[in-house]
Amino acid sequence: MQTEVLQETERPVFPFTAIVGQEEMKLALLLNVIDPKIGGVMIMGDRGTGKSTTVRALVDLLPEIEVVEDDAFNSDPRDPELMSEYVRNKVKNNEKISTIRTKINMVDLPLGATEDRVCGTIDIEKALTEGVKAFEPGLLAKANRGILYVDEVNLLDDHLVDVLLDSAASGWNTVEREGISISHPARFILIGSGNPEEGELRPQLLDRFGMHAQVGTVKDAELRVKIVEQRTSFDQNPKVFRDSYQSSQDNLSSQINEARERLPKVKIDYALRVNISRICAELNVDGLRGDIVTNRASKALAALRGRFEVTPKDIMTVIPLCLRHRLRKDPLESIDSGLLVLEKFSQIFGYSTK
The missing domain is CATH 3.40.50.300 (P-loop containing nucleotide triphosphate hydrolases)
Known part of the structure; x- marks a missing residue:
């Protein structure tokens, strides 16, 4: 009962699954939760x-994650890389550590x-x-x-x-x-x-x-009306609005948890990795961050979609997000850099981006 009262007094948060459009932003956020690296x-x-x-x-x-109780650094009780010095010393001395689960x-x-x-x-x-x-x-x-x-x-x-x-x-x-x-x-x-x-x-x-x-700002008039209606409903009664999306929220949350568990087993074929690096090289992307992030994001997307193998479609979905900000800016170029990345993807993979 006390927990319910506490939750109701907290500032209500708009449900993620109720957000209309902006698929690119939502996907990027979900992939980072699945693989923070x-x-x-x-x-x-x-x-x-x-x-x-x-x-x-x-x-x-x-x-939820397991953390050491009363620790200011949210230390992981098992991973030394995620422990504060105080917790690490306690582990070295075989002292008992109490833990709690927290979001x-x-x-x-x-x-x-x-x-x-x-x-x-x-x-x-x-x-x-x-x-x-x-x-x-x-x-x-x-x-x-x-x-x-x-x-x-x-x-x-x-x-x-x-x-x-x-x-x-x-x-x-x-x-x-x-x-x-x-x-x-x-x-x-x-x-x-x-x-x-x-x-x-x-x-x-x-x-x-x-x-x-x-x-970008939504241009479709009907979609704009839907967004305004959603926001109005939420502002009028946040609890009822959130309750109506509880099932979809729970489903997505389970999907994220399963994807995090599946991620270490996801494989990306050598030929696909070579093509990713060819795209980065031909677009003159400096350094290797572009290659690494595209590989990671492709695997995270495959895990989110419930698979253990990365497909060219996974790469096509994430590669504009991973490379568009790494291209050298041409002041005379009016085309979105994400479209340039997709053009290069289509050339190298021989895969239609339509």
């Missing part, structure tokens, strides 16, 4: 297209956040007087094994974006002050959203996001 999503599009709503709706679908959490990064708020701070006075490493965890600690969401990421200070991307790539956050250094695990899915009219991210930062989803 894809490297996050950058969502770019017009204002008022449901970017923040969709990301926050993802929380309801996230599976994967999502942390919102406010635009005005300072580096100390993001990375955490070291209490120098306590360290010098008491000889202990007194660390006040930041948002990166809270986001470990979860999702870190940055709305309007293109307006965030470049230095902070660098810090976020470094932590997301390495899985660790290190804070150094006055000769004292503290590291803790910071494995999270980084999701950024923004409006291109307010400025683009630097190419070297954009490249660090695994996938890039584009969203």
Whole structure:
């Protein structure tokens, strides 16, 4: 009874399965939940297209994970790479660790956040007087094994974006002050959203996001009416609206859990991997991130669709999302870079993209 009252007093979240359209954005988010090593999503599009709503709706679908109780870093009781120093020492000394199951959490990064708020701070006075490493965890600690969401990421200070991307790539956050250094695990899915009219991210930062989803304003009048009606129904009675989508939410949540379990067994044929690399090479994609992310995303999609083998259609679905932001920009080119990727896919695979 107390739990039900608590849930009703929490801010209601729009159901993920009730979101109309924006399939590209929804797919990119789901694939990153299935395989966090894809490297996050950058969502770019017009204002008022449901970017923040969709990301926050993802929380309801996230599976539960086992964490060490009363640990600020959501430490994994079994994986040393995901343990804080305190938990690792307890494991080394064979001390008993109590664990609880909790939902994967999502942390919102406010635009005005300072580096100390993001990375955490070291209490120098306590360290010098008491000889202990007194660390006040930041948002990166809270986001470990979860999702870190940055709305309007293109307006965030470049230095902070660098810090976020470094932590997301390495899985660790290190804070150094006055000769004292503290590291803790910071494995999270980084999701950024923004409006291109307010400025683009630097190419070297954009490249660090695994996938890039584009969203646009819905032009179809009937679809727009449906979206407005959905939103009105939700605002009038969030509980009734959420209850009407509970079954589809549960189904999708089960699908995600099954896909996560299936993922390690999914195979991608050598010939398909060669073709993916040929596409990246012929499109002059710098580095190998494009190849790696496309392979990972294809496998995650196959797992989501209930298969153990990647097909060319899986690759065709994910490759624009994985490569469009890695192409060199031609100021005279008006065609969407995702279409250029699909043209190249069609040439190399001999597979119609229609």
